[in-house]
Amino acid sequence: MNKRLELPKTKDELYDLSKSFNSTFNRLEKSFNNHRNFVSTISHEFRTPLSILITELELAKELNKTIDDYKISIDNALEDANRASELSSALLDFARASYDISQINLKTIRVDEVLADAKLNVINKNGQYRVAIQYDNDVTSESSFFDMEGNPYLLQVAFVNLIENACKYSRDNTCNVKISNDDKTIQLHFSDNGAGIDSEDIPHIFDLFFRGKNKKSEKGNGVGLSIVHQIITIHNGKIDVKSKLGKGSVFLVSLPLEI
Ligand SMILES: Nc1ncnc2c1ncn2[C@@H]1O[C@H](COP(=O)(O)OP(=O)(O)OP(=O)(O)O)[C@@H](O)[C@H]1O
Numbered sequence: 456m457n458k459r460l461e462l463p464k465t466k467d468e469l470y471d472l473s474k475s476f477n478s479t480f481n482r483l484e485k486s487f488n489n490h491r492n493f494v495s496t497i498s499h500e501f502r503t504p505l506s507i508l509i510t511e512l513e514l515a516k517e518l519n520k521t522i523d524d525y526k527i528s529i530d531n532a533l534e535d536a537n538r539a540s541e542l543s544s545a546l547l548d549f550a551r552a553s554y555d556i557s558q559i560n561l562k563t564i565r566v567d568e569v570l571a572d573a574k575l576n577v578i579n580k581n582g583q584y585r586v587a588i589q590y591d592n593d594v595t596s597e598s599s600f601f602d603m604e605g606n607p608y609l610l611q612v613a614f615v616n617l618i619e620n621a622c623k624y625s626r627d628n629t630c631n632v633k634i635s636n637d638d639k640t641i642q643l644h645f646s647d648n649g650a651g652i653d654s655e656d657i658p659h660i661f662d663l664f665f666r667g668k669n670k671k672s673e674k675g676n677g678v679g680l681s682i683v684h685q686i687i688t689i690h691n692g693k694i695d696v697k698s699k700l701g702k703g704s705v706f707l708v709s710l711p712l713e714i
Pocket residue numbers: 545616620621622624647649650651652660661665666667668669670674675676677678679680681704
């Protein structure tokens with residue numbers, strides 16, 4: 456994979472052909488290395504929850520005596536298995552979001568509806584979470600202002616992750632979402648009055664498996680924001696963050712009406 460053609464001295468057709476052949480191989484090698492790194496990071500991340508689960512079951516088999524002991528072990532094992540399953544679906548989302556946009560089903564969608572579905576999804580999963588959606592413009596219900604070409608499944612995954620983070624990292628478990636538009640883009644602001652993000656962590660929060668100093672006892676794998684970034688990028692959108700430690704964070708998403 457690392458071998459390349461030696462370029463001929465004269466800049467003739469053969470020179471052009473060899474050059475384009477080498478550049479194709481450069482791209483292939485890069486993609487191959489990315490793939491290899493991705494697979495090895497993922498197997499590493501999976502080993503942790505699975506080895507905790509195995510140890511839990513082995514200890515239960517050796518030490519448990521009463522039915523109550525077994526009940527506790529089963530509860531713990533279930534929690535570990537659920538964590539592994541959550542990690543696996545998050546990584547599946549990441550893989551889906553890593554496709555080329557040309558391989559993804561696109562249709563005309565209403566972003567405000569996808570957002571409302573994301574809110575329901577979050578609240579159904581966690582009854583303590585609060586989500587308030589505010590429309591910035593005078594919008595009537597049959598408005599087509601929030602129509603765009605996109606993939607509703609992926610955009611919902613992105614919104615769910617941003618809402619869950621806002622709720623998870625704030626004491627009032629509340630996310631405020633503002634949705635507005637102009638003639639070229641739809642903008643969404645996901646804000647919270649929570650822990651905020653350390654300025655040293657900000658450049659890394661979209662990296663796969665990165666978790667910030669504020670993670671404390673909150674559960675997570677550091678996968679959510681890298682999925683969000685990937686999804687917004689394949690929709691040709693932008694995502695930015697403003698945050699103050701102890702005060703809260705705002706994630707600003709801007710999506711073009713046409714990709
Ligand atoms: N709204 C927020 N408030 C404070 N910190 C945040 C917020 N959103 C993200 N972060 C920080 O960015 C890090 C990366 O976020 P990301 O969503 O990728 O991972 P996670 O929430 O820790 O885990 P996962 O999403 O896999 O469950 C978090 O660990 C946290 O430190």
